[in-house]
Amino acid sequence: MTYTLAAGLAVVAALALDLVGLRTRLVLGRVFWLSYAITLFFQLLANGVLAGRGVVRYDPAAILGPRVAAAPVEDLAFGFALVLTTLAVWSRLGRTTTLDRKATLDR
Amino acid sequence: MGTVTYLAVLGGCLACALWLEPVLRVGVLRQWRRLALTLVPVAAGFLAWDVAAVAAGHWSFDGRQVVGVWLPGGLPVEEVLFFLVVPLCAILGFEAVRSVLARRGVLARRGVLARRGGPARRDQAAEPDGRRVTR
Numbered sequence: 001m002t003y004t005l006a007a008g009l010a011v012v013a014a015l016a017l018d019l020v021g022l023r024t025r026l027v028l029g030r031v032f033w034l035s036y037a038i039t040l041f042f043q044l045l046a047n048g049v050l051a052g053r054g055v056v057r058y059d060p061a062a063i064l065g066p067r068v069a070a071a072p073v074e075d076l077a078f079g080f081a082l083v084l085t086t087l088a089v090w091s092r093l094g095r096t097t098t099l100d101r102k103a104t105l106d107r
Numbered sequence: 108m109g110t111v112t113y114l115a116v117l118g119g120c121l122a123c124a125l126w127l128e129p130v131l132r133v134g135v136l137r138q139w140r141r142l143a144l145t146l147v148p149v150a151a152g153f154l155a156w157d158v159a160a161v162a163a164g165h166w167s168f169d170g171r172q173v174v175g176v177w178l179p180g181g182l183p184v185e186e187v188l189f190f191l192v193v194p195l196c197a198i199l200g201f202e203a204v205r206s207v208l209a210r211r212g213v214l215a216r217r218g219v220l221a222r223r224g225g226p227a228r229r230d231q232a233a234e235p236d237g238r239r240v241t242r
Contacts, residue, residue, distance in 0.1 A: 003165040006156065031208060035201040042123055042196070046116050055113050055172045062165040079193075082153060086194035087201050090145040 003062040007074040010081035018088040026087055036083055043079045047071035112172040113185040117192045124196035133202035145198070150190035157186055
């Protein structure tokens with residue numbers, strides 16, 4: 001299995017967790033995407049240093065090749081899966097009222 | 108930056124996100140049980156992937172840019188911190204957005220007519236004070 005395949009599977013698994021497993025449905029609302037956009041900005045900064053300076057090095061055979069902020073494009077999928085999984089679990093563990101849930105969906 | 112390069116990046120992430128706790132009073136760190144119950148399983152899952160990826164040779168770490176504490180599975184200690192710091196920052200950002208939008212919602216509801224009306228709504232959208240008021 002390549003990093004490309006693993007990252008793709010992680011995104012599918014995270015979406016399944018959010019939509020079906022935990023039913024948090026964050027990807028259907030506005031709050032998740034706004035906060036993901038902010039997180040993504042900082043991920044690109046961190047990736048620029050970690051991959052740019054070679055703290056983490058990637059096997060060219062395990063990735064597609066295109067890079068964003070010095071890191072393989074797969075890192076975007078990796079980061080998305082990490083953030084969505086985290087926020088889905090976090091939201092599930094919270095005391096969400098019906099109103100909160102409705103407000104999240106409305107957004 | 109030498110051996111602390113990776114640590115410095117993690118410190119930078121924390122510096123960019125931790126201020127949200129006191130300033131926006133998101134109460135993430137205050138809910139430490141919920142936080143631990145989120146971070147531990149998520150970090151465990153992604154660390155398992157990390158170990159498998161290192162074993163498969165998908166990626167490797169530069170020993171000269173980490174502090175030099177290596178864990179079973181060939182991971183530098185920074186990698187464990189990464190899977191605690193990044194999810195924590197994501198949660199802080201998520202709760203900050205939620206908090207800001209909720210406060211805006213309260214303000215909008217106080218002026219329901221202004222919100223529903225066309226011109227008033229445009230005014231509200233263009234209101235630069237909106238962000239300041241919600242603090």
